[in-house]
Amino acid sequence: MANIPKEEYIFKTTSACAGCSSSLCLRHILKAAGPDSVLVVPACCTSVIQGIYPNTAFNIPVYNVAFAAAAAVASGMSTALRAAGRKTNVICYAGDGGTVDIGIQALSGAFERGTDFLYICYDNEAYSNTGMQRSGGTPLGAATTTTPGGKTEGKKDLDLIVEAHDPPYMATACSAYPLDLYKKVQKALSIEGPKFIHILAPCPPGWRYPADKTVEMGKLAVRTGMWILYEREHGQLTISGPSKNAMRKPLPIEEYIGKQGRFKNIDPRSIAILRQQVEHHMARIAREAEGIC
């Protein structure tokens, strides 16, 4: 962690929940991005975390926008800045709802047009800001306030959708591995064009685990293979260190889902499906890393 700058762009006055992983991620993202950056934030937890007017806990310009609009606003902003000869980083920081559901059209459009920006989705697998309703990012079997019996459908594969746009850089990350995230943000911002980072962001009140277990929850996601860390640069996939180790001998997924209240009532069949999906996903990523597919 020695090389991470001391400068802070998020002050200790946010209104984030205890154990919030997305604000932890943003802290490292902004350290990697530096002061010549603008954050574009659609409706999400970060809309609230930054504080209430006239105060803000963030020390870079934050442009708050409507739920569906982040990537399109960033398109206009990036185009105008580049036309003026400015290299300012334009970074969307959006939740899973604002990305996989209501914001996906704008996201797809901005990527198809080759917009020079970085889109980061911090995925806490539900509409957390509005009180944990189901999103397209919620996994199978997870209870939310609108799926009290557990979600009956699987998690939408956002990464496959983004990959279909053939961006020059895309990566996954997890709040439990801040150095990995920091390096990925740095690399993403060194590349021109549309870049994408998908962060798994465990959420204590939403996932129903104690606030001091946020880092552990992220590590378990990676160690069980429920979340795979990788980056795909100009189509070349590299599995990141923590996942490389985990994928050799992944922990049983029960180690991860068993520690979260949202999976308390999951049935054995759903667990079997999740296990199958994890195995399938790991195999697919491993094959791609070896250049087989």
Next chain:
Amino acid sequence: MLTIATGNKAVADAVKDAVPAVVAAYPITPQTEIVEQIANYVASGQLASKYIPVESEHSAMAACIGASATGVRAFTATSSHGLVYMCEMLHWAVGARLPIVMANANRALGPGWNIWAEHTDSLSMRDTGWLQVYVGSVQEAYDATLMAFRIAEHADVLLPVMVNLDGFALTHITQSLETVDPGDFIPPMKLPHAIDTGRPAGYGTLTAPGDYYRFRWDIERSMRNAASVIEATQDEFGKRFGRTYGMTEEYRCADAEVVVVAMGTLGKEVEIAVDILRGQGVKAGSMRLRWFRPFPDLDLAGKEVVVIDRDYSFGFGGIVAHAIASKYDVPIFSVIAGLGGQEVTYDDIAGFVRDRRPGDEYWFGVDA
């Protein structure tokens, strides 16, 4: 330069002469020629704008917001379904105090699919805080679009402006057009709250009730300022380029006993009806409403009024008629005509006036 152009081409030419840094747009009939023409001006190097071919109207306005927020001029054009699809972002542009200019080709809303002129699309957006002007000729489409940039960007306004022109009835008809060299008529845009990474700030941050109403009042105050900015801009335009405009365009109103109020191309048609009526001994006049937001002061004292609404607020009435009724204690005959491109001739309009029934509402083609 004197040319012949359609209403759409006139708008595109005004955009070329105002040189926005960014144009973000999505095609929709009957606005398409505006964006095609602008894209061609950009591609051929005649216009130094960046053209963003967005994937929807919601994103068109969002991209304009993102561009404008950096302190540069932004433009888009839309129509009908496109306008109502971007409704959320219309509100956002106002709250963010961004002087975006947009042309709207007035068109009916489906279902059934209808691509012809009606004003319900833009009038249903009247409470967003956008300034709205309705034009009646190709020349006016050009002049109003050019002036829109100066008005929107004025320090006392800093609100977006929507230039409305009737679909097909104006977007696709050809008239003579004189373009101008605006020179310093449109000064460089200065946005006091442009994003500045040297001065980090939160934009559109969560705002509690104790502050939110202040921002709303500030919008209203600017809307009130806008009336004098519009008049000053139109006066200056007249001095420089020889064409004068008011908040309304009045024709034979001074001694009129009955005044017809309408907007857009129907408002121009009224002038011919007025001549016919005068020939028949009816002391009629025409008051074409150009600006709808801010709503102008109208001199209607002692006159009967016939309002032609090419729009309707279901369960309430003609939107223009009710706007006038809410401000002026005058006898009003409310005519609903021209919906979805319904043909309305100057003879029909003369008939509305001859057969007027103050206090009543009349649906042209429906009522016996």
